[in-house]
Amino acid sequence: MSENSGGRRPADPAAVTVDLVIFTIRGDELCVLLIERGNAPYRGRLALPGGYVRPGENLDEAARRELAEETGLDGRRLHLEQLRAYGDPDRDPRGRVVTVAYLALGPDLPVPVAGSDARAARWEAVGPLVSGTTSLAFDHADILRDALERARARLEYTTVAAAFCMEPFTVADLRKVYEVVWGAPLDPSNFRRKVTRAEGFLEPTGGRRVLEAGRPAALYRRGPAKALSPPLLRSGDQVSR
Amino acid sequence: MSENSGGRRPADPAAVTVDLVIFTIRGDELCVLLIERGNAPYRGRLALPGGYVRPGENLDEAARRELAEETGLDGRRLHLEQLRAYGDPDRDPRGRVVTVAYLALGPDLPVPVAGSDARAARWEAVGPLVSGTTSLAFDHADILRDALERARARLEYTTVAAAFCMEPFTVADLRKVYEVVWGAPLDPSNFRRKVTRAEGFLEPTGGRRVLEAGRPAALYRRGPAKALSPPLLRSGDQVSR
DNA sequence: CGGGTTAAAGTCAATACGACCTTTAAGGGG
DNA sequence: CCCCTTAAAGGTCGTATTGACTTTAACCCG
Numbered sequence: 044m045s046e047n048s049g050g051r052r053p054a055d056p057a058a059v060t061v062d063l064v065i066f067t068i069r070g071d072e073l074c075v076l077l078i079e080r081g082n083a084p085y086r087g088r089l090a091l092p093g094g095y096v097r098p099g100e101n102l103d104e105a106a107r108r109e110l111a112e113e114t115g116l117d118g119r120r121l122h123l124e125q126l127r128a129y130g131d132p133d134r135d136p137r138g139r140v141v142t143v144a145y146l147a148l149g150p151d152l153p154v155p156v157a158g159s160d161a162r163a164a165r166w167e168a169v170g171p172l173v174s175g176t177t178s179l180a181f182d183h184a185d186i187l188r189d190a191l192e193r194a195r196a197r198l199e200y201t202t203v204a205a206a207f208c209m210e211p212f213t214v215a216d217l218r219k220v221y222e223v224v225w226g227a228p229l230d231p232s233n234f235r236r237k238v239t240r241a242e243g244f245l246e247p248t249g250g251r252r253v254l255e256a257g258r259p260a261a262l263y264r265r266g267p268a269k270a271l272s273p274p275l276l277r278s279g280d281q282v283s284r
Numbered sequence: 285m286s287e288n289s290g291g292r293r294p295a296d297p298a299a300v301t302v303d304l305v306i307f308t309i310r311g312d313e314l315c316v317l318l319i320e321r322g323n324a325p326y327r328g329r330l331a332l333p334g335g336y337v338r339p340g341e342n343l344d345e346a347a348r349r350e351l352a353e354e355t356g357l358d359g360r361r362l363h364l365e366q367l368r369a370y371g372d373p374d375r376d377p378r379g380r381v382v383t384v385a386y387l388a389l390g391p392d393l394p395v396p397v398a399g400s401d402a403r404a405a406r407w408e409a410v411g412p413l414v415s416g417t418t419s420l421a422f423d424h425a426d427i428l429r430d431a432l433e434r435a436r437a438r439l440e441y442t443t444v445a446a447a448f449c450m451e452p453f454t455v456a457d458l459r460k461v462y463e464v465v466w467g468a469p470l471d472p473s474n475f476r477r478k479v480t481r482a483e484g485f486l487e488p489t490g491g492r493r494v495l496e497a498g499r500p501a502a503l504y505r506r507g508p509a510k511a512l513s514p515p516l517l518r519s520g521d522q523v524s525r
Numbered sequence: 526c527g528g529g530t531t532a533a534a535g536t537c538a539a540t541a542c543g544a545c546c547t548t549t550a551a552g553g554g555g
Numbered sequence: 556c557c558c559c560t561t562a563a564a565g566g567t568c569g570t571a572t573t574g575a576c577t578t579t580a581a582c583c584c585g
Binding site for chain 4: 257
């Protein structure tokens with residue numbers, strides 16, 4: 044902060060961590076990378092990957108480092124943005140631990156390389172996790188829910204959906220991202236019209252992809268545009284609430 | 285967090301604070317509440333109000349408490365939302381201090397009651413602060429910039445603009461909020477059509493307000509809607525980038 | 526070459542929006 | 556008391572966007 048009520052009030056020391064919500068699309072499912080905790084508390088329970096912020100490191104750097112450690116890839120290829128901070132006093136039984144959650148989006152990653160440490164990492168489908176019974180460690184279920192909503196909203200107003208696609212990709216690949224993240228089908232024709240006309244979203248590579256059946260699809264790579272305006276709204280987007 | 289690389293790596297203890305960006309509209313200006321620092325570092329410099337998160341308190345509670353202390357009002361009347369966390373290792377010369385910034389929006393507040401402590405608080409116009417030469421303490425200029433952009437974006441997709449208005453208010457009052465925050469004039473007629481048709485945004489009180497001149501304006505209070513869809517986009521909203 | 530399959534492009538009505546104009550309801554001055 | 560000013564409220568119209576749907580294109584297979 045900046046001020047402690049005139050310098051009188053002592054700070055309550057806290058540990059600061061970053062936690063990562065790494066989303067990818069595998070098949071027809073939105074998946075998140077989880078680790079199985081090897082230590083107390085919540086030993087054996089699934090949790091989001093994360094770790095302490097190290098001295099001299101800022102929050103983004105810590106998140107980027109953890110991302111690289113957890114995925115095995117250098118995380119420079121993935122979209123990474125801060126979600127928000129979580130600091131309930133009892134969110135960690137060991138004491139005051141404030142975590143800064145990050146949202147990472149990436150194309151289908153090779154395999155959850157067991158991190159540099161010994162924790163077992165694996166992809167889990169998000170659907171059953173948020174609506175279901177599986178309970179995550181700490182407040183990670185809340186974080187996951189918030190991250191999912193953030194990701195869904197980001198698809199509306201930005202071009203990050205392309206971050207889920209391995210280049211080069213087709214319009215159908217991109218549409219599948221929207222359908223999987225939003226959990227609803229989209230009209231293929233209208234979707235194509237929208238994204239191909241959004242300046243800077245897609246750049247044609249000139250190539251085509253031939254599938255087992257059907258007309259070959261044109262291939263694209265990510266364009267320079269970050270924002271998407273007008274937005275691509277979820278159809279049944281509540282008119283109010 | 286959740287995990288410290290197997291429990292091996294020690295935490296770097298940090299102080300956790302909340303800082304508040306409290307926006308209001310005074311006359312034709314968007315203003316932010318700033319305090320003049322009475323202690324080192326940055327003694328005498330303007331800074332965002334804020335303070336340490338206390339033991340047993342969560343982040344929202346700390347922000348709500350600081351808000352009440354700084355404005356003198358019970359902050360329950362104001363819109364309050366977390367902006368994001370800032371944690372550069374050198375953002376505070378006293379050591380690692382991670383701050384969680386909050387964005388607060390409220391109607392023209394009576395006067396910056398000197399907080400419970402002795403700090404001098406006052407409203408400052410945002411325009412000169414973000415584009416100008418005045419330098420704030422710590423990284424508060426960055427936080428202010430981010431808060432302004434968040435507020436501008438929130439007006440597009442939500443109904444929080446009404447949080448700036450003292451109830452009851454007129455459509456012109458609400459339009460002025462958009463114009464001041466976005467820094468651009470809006471067409472009165474089209475603006476009315478948009479906001480009055482957005483279900484749940486405005487609730488007519490039945491009353492009218494008679495000004496010095498002109499037809500009396502209908503009075504409204506805030507409706508139950510939180511989201512605004514379709515959004516009310518800033519006219520020159522960049523088509524891409 | 527004809528059928529199956531998917532991509533890509535086109536049609537059309539409904540809607541939303543920006544620019545602009547007209548009417549309404551007050552107060553004030555002559 | 557009528558007219559002028561002022562601002563709210565409501566209407567018009569051309570354009571752009573969207574959603575639902577149809578049509579054409581390109582490739583594989585047998």
